[in-house]
Amino acid sequence: MGDVDRGTALRLLALARELTEPELRKAVDRLPDPVRRLTGYHFGWWDESGARVRANGGKRVRAALALASAQALGARPERAVTVAAAVELVHNFSVVHDDLMDGDATRRGRRTAWTAFGEPLAILGGDALLALAIDVVRPELAGSAGQAIMKELSDALLKLVAGQTADLALEGCSEIGLAECLTMAGDKTASLMAAACALGALSAGADADQVSRMRRLGWHLGLSFQLADDLLGIWGDAQVTGKPVGGDLRRRKKSLPVVAALSSATTAGDQLAEFYHGIGPMPEAEIRQAVSLIEEAGGRRWAEQESIRQRTHAFRELTALSPEPGGARALVALSYLMTHREH
Structure with a gap:
């Protein structure tokens, strides 16, 4: 990724943070303590005691996607601030709960909310973030445009729950297909x-076809992002990612590169399956062997190629929209930053 493109993406992320931060803080400030303290800690605004700090609270990728999508369809990014804040609140609701369900102890270089505040408060904190997301868009809900916004959010939430449920269910399955x-x-x-x-x-006043194409763009880009994230989970640098590398393998979690390797009908894939039939955390020695087997079975290569393929599909949808050049450049730059992540 060139320096110019990276600069464009970083400026978009900075704009997303600048525009949504006041909305997020205003929303969180309505919560009672200690739920307020937990959510502010999760966003990186303060430490466990409530003292102000400047910790990593996430890149605001989803907010940036909303802003750039509005711009690509001819509106000023500011038109999408409310929905951008809402999707960030929904995302962080899912992250707080996901960390708890996965047993992840660290995120962004420090303790996760549930390890810092306990499981019951983390559940309440996640619930509160979801409630705030709905409340943030409440002023936008009048008329048909508001109904479309609410439907978009509710449909995404239902899919998110379905995906999380499937993720938990698949952990106990011995046979998983790549399509699944x-x-x-x-x-x-x-x-x-x-x-x-x-x-x-929708914030840009787009018609139904434009909204549908933007939705498909985001879907393909999201898959490309997840593939890149799964690759980082195996071959990433913990100092860069803020999460312990090998955590998914330690839990014997079947991420996309792992499933590709297990489905490869190779000797390496068969050997990897033996490791995944074990009980309890995978030992460090087996984790190192598993990493080699995944690569040998073609899991890494497949995930890298599939990530590129999904991103290419996203760009085709963008081209078909005949987008405004500035917004299109921002979306493309952000797409590359999301899927060319440092290891």
């Missing part, structure tokens, strides 16, 4: 990115 795993990843991750793009389009 891609559907799960689409529901769990791509659905909200699809909604972010569609909501940005």
Whole structure:
């Protein structure tokens, strides 16, 4: 990715943070303590005691997608601030709960909300973020445009829950197909990115066909992002990602590169399956062997190629929209930044 493109993407993310931060803080400030303190900690605004800090609270990728989608269809990014804040609140609701369900102890280089505040409060905190997302868009809900916004959010939420449910169910399955795993990843991750793009389009006053194309763009981009994320989970650098590398393998979680390797009908894939039939956390020695087997069975290569293929589909949808050049450049730059992530 060139320096110019990276700069465009980083400026978009900075704009997303600048525009949505006041909306997010205003929303969180309505919550009672200690739920307010937990959510502010999760966003990186303060430490566990409530003292102000400047921790990593996430890149605001989904908010940036909403802003750039509106701009690509001829509106100023500011038109999409409300929906951008809403999708960030929904995303962080899912993250707080996902960390708890997966047992992840660290995120963005520090303790996850549930490890810092306990499981019951983390559940309440996630619930509160979802309630705030609906409340944030409440002023936008009058008329047919408002109904479309609410439908977009509710459809994404239902898909997100379906994806998370499938993810939990698939962990206990001995046989998983790639198509099944891609559907799960689409529901769990791509659905909200699809909604972010569609909501940005709705904020720009787009017609039904434009909204549909933006939704498909976000869906393909979300899958590309998830594939890149799964690759980082195996071959990434913990100092860059903020999460322990090998955590998914340690839990014997069947991420997309793993399922591709298990489905490869190769000797390496068969050997990897033996590791995944074990009980309890995978030992460190087996994790190192599993990493080699996934690569040998073609899981890494497939995931890298599929990530590129999904991103290409996203760009085709964008081209078909005949977008405004500035917004299109921002979307393309952000797409590359999301899927060419540092290892």
